[in-house]
Amino acid sequence: MVEATVYILRCADGSYYTGLTKQAVEARVWEHNNLPSETSYTAKRRPVELVFSETYDLIVDAIARERQIKGWSRRKKEALIAQNYEGLPELSRRGHLVPKT
Template identity: 45%
Template sequence: MRDHNYFVYILTNKNKTALYTGVTNDLSIRLKQHIEGDSKFSFTLRYKCFYLVYYEHYKYIEHAIDREKEIKGWSRAKKNALIEIENKNWHFLNDDVIET
């Protein structure tokens, strides 16, 4: 297993009606890709999910991928509860993560 930095993250839209869960090795760059409309992220583009509301850090990609799959299988209520453990008011965390 490779030892690096990996992130599982959840994005939402402005009205917080849609959720997208993803995995990346560079959260700042990935957020910029979503915001800039990279076509490989068609779901986030269609639903305007550009706002980071939750993320977890992992040392190993295998663990991050397993966690992403786990979260993707959850109900909306369970995802909401997970977000609210760390981000009760669903503040958008983009400015905390994106490097300028």
């Protein structure tokens, strides 16, 4: 079975990057900080810091989770990073709509 890890990095500019790797997450973070790349999101936002990770037994589950997190607001990602799982539902986009009066 091949494990896959979904991770969130905090970039030097304060933005978040969500990714997926089948290698050790620490090695992937090192690559984000050290490998030359002109086109990657993190290359111009170094250094990056690992702030969250989850490991899955099935790559399809990891892919689904990565896509889910990428669609989340900054506030919802920060709740996940803080492990505030109870607060996640109220941070959904639908939960923040203001009713018209």
